[in-house]
Amino acid sequence: MYPFLRLLIRGQRIDRRVLYVLLMTVVALPFVVEIPTPKPAISPETQKFYDTIEAIAADPVRREKLVILSTNFGAGTLAENQTQTDAICKHLMKKKLKFAIFAFVAAQGREQGKIAAERAATKYGYVYGQDYVNWGYRPADAIEPLLKAAVRDIPDAVGNDINGTPLAQVPVMQGVKSVNDVGLIIEVAAALTLPQWLQYYQRTGEEPIPTLYAPTSVMAPEGFPFLKSGQLQGMLFGLRGANEYEVLIDERDFGKRGAASLAYSHLLIIVLVILGNVGMFAQARLEKLYREENA
Amino acid sequence: MFVPQTGITLWLFILGALVVGGGVFFVLTLVPTRFRKPLIAAVTFLAGLFFALEFFLPVATEGETKGQNFLTPFLKPVSAWTTILQGFALGIGVYSLVSVHLRNIARKREGRGFSVVLLAAIVAMAVPAIWKEYNPDPRLKGFYEIIYDGAFNSLNATMYSVVAFYIVSAAYRAFRIRSREATLILISAFLIMLGQVTIGQAITNGIPNEGFARNFRIENIANWILTRVNSPAVLAIEFGVGIGALATSLRIWLSLERGSYFDEEL
């Protein structure tokens, strides 16, 4: 009995370097070896995300309006946010919706949005300037006055695109003047940037603008209250949401491989936690046996 | 009302702004010490008053100015001014960084080697980034991409991914069944983790996704915990934080702050 308990006790003392190597292996393996994983169950918020874009594309009036794709993330959250942005760009291009990329927290966001759009544009024949535009980056602390000004005059408030061209001269921005010409807001976020849209832009027009949210999984719980209240129409829950979304738009990419990584790393954590608890109970049992022996 | 200028008029405006700005700074240095705090309070109040009034004042309900009050047309220039101020803030950040590290090197402080590396990194990153905007040479663009995508982005992503390793060691250490609350955290963490991933969802794939039975599918259980348990708690904290933000903004706007930093002589 004692040797068995002593073996179990080791489960709570695994060196953290061993933990790190195990994690690294489990995360990297799906990218090297094709490990089959089941298809994901589509969560309600991802389904709503997809359905919203489909509904807008099907509406003859709303589909002519501009979609604002706000890409507020940097290199740190590429796995989640870039995957989401790639899938969103593909969906928007598939449905022939015109969109504008914009960043105001992470300056890298405009580059990452640009990368996603260019990658999808080659497949769907989208042309910069004709079908989509990149508004570039504006400082975070100046975003509230900018959004307030953009309620009435977007080209004037935003100014130039990423190439320095005045927005009024960009073909895709023709006919886009005020908030009433915006049909959808999609916020891809690694920081808390959603309140700015909800407070200063979403409901300043003749009718509220449908808003979709694609945060990292750490921030996703903060989006649920807004989903419940109707301020958000859909949400992608980090990499899991991106994977589900790829299934819905039938464009499997990084989300599929990332989801396998995610699955096995979660399982690893669960196994380690179980081992740790088993070890803890085994230690308590062993101590009790020693006490009884010595009593 | 603020029309963009070009050519010689633009330069005259810039020169005029520098002269006026310099003059204002000079006059401010002449203000007696006992009037400086009230002056700052007055300027802070007026700056905030614009946005408060623009939001609170009633708007026209018809005509050309429907949905606007008399302050609304000024939103665009104010937006441009705040963007410009933020641009200066970026410059100040770079200035502070460079001056601190140059001082380290000049005073031969311990760790000055790192200051040298940092200053070299600033130059190595900034020079190609600015130069490539004016020089179409593809080698410059390539060099910039090596530094930005290859070095900076990769280092940033690497540091962020370190969090994953620390989560594993923290979870392994912290999730022990030592109390009722700890057990509750553990069970809900397991359910949510399994509900998030395809392998976990496969455990309950046999249960139909309709009717009462759907409540036993693991992804639905995880969703319930997130939306019915976690979400109200987050909402409650956000209420408090939001009201705290209102209070903080009022304290700054009305210059109500007292205490060592705010009561110092200027």
Added chain:
Amino acid sequence: MEHATTSARIILILFSVIIVTQVIRAQRGQRPFIRRIPGLTAIEEAVGRAVEMGRPILTSVGMGGIDIITLQALAIVTHVAGVAARFGQRIILPVRNAAFVPIAEDAISTAYNQAGRPDAFSEQDIIFLSGEQFAYAAGVSGLIQREKVAATFLFGQFFAESLIIAENANQVGAIQVAGTPSTTQIPFFIVACDYVIIGDEYYAATAYLTRQPTIMGSLVGQDRVKMAVIGLIVLGAILLSFGMPVVWNLFFDKELATLADYFKPQGTLIQSLGAGGGK
């Protein structure tokens, strides 16, 4: 909403008056009662441990700019410095904002002077690391590992770097007290730190420690506003259950023409996206 509706005007101005009134009353001498925050009892214990082990204490005021949250964090750190100064204990404060360094130096050195131990303070311990999030995190982690700190106090605005810092401190065996209004970082602090001050307790902690009238009055004002919000939620839920959306309409963002409109249902916030739903 682009401009305030009548009800928004009334509610916001009322809430503002409540908060400002409490601040002014506190500044004029009224001292409200604030209960002791559990995490704060650990400060003396943590400092004592550091003294016994002969290792320094690391503090951080977070990733925010020079704003109220960071200044409140500095107020807590200054209190910790005051306790540490009594024992001549060393405090290390890495900052991410170069402009914050003189403010921090002034505050911490004052704490040491007031404790009668100016010799124990060193300007070198207030270190500007970097404005970049992960460069700062890497710098703090390095400091923790090299100095083998005995205690860490992490207060202020944190983001993804919170777990990096907290876990590194855990690895060197430091006792940790953390407090942040950032809700997304609370779970990370809870698993890695010994004591955590959550959400609103952060504001209460600064009020409790500093006893500054402005912060105390502000805290009372906030609590009164929260009670009003809770009352409105309960009242609104009851009234809505009986088919009277009065409270709902108070917060609805369209200007309502008559008093009777407050008793009428106004529809969902976002209209259906079915075909023909647009204008």
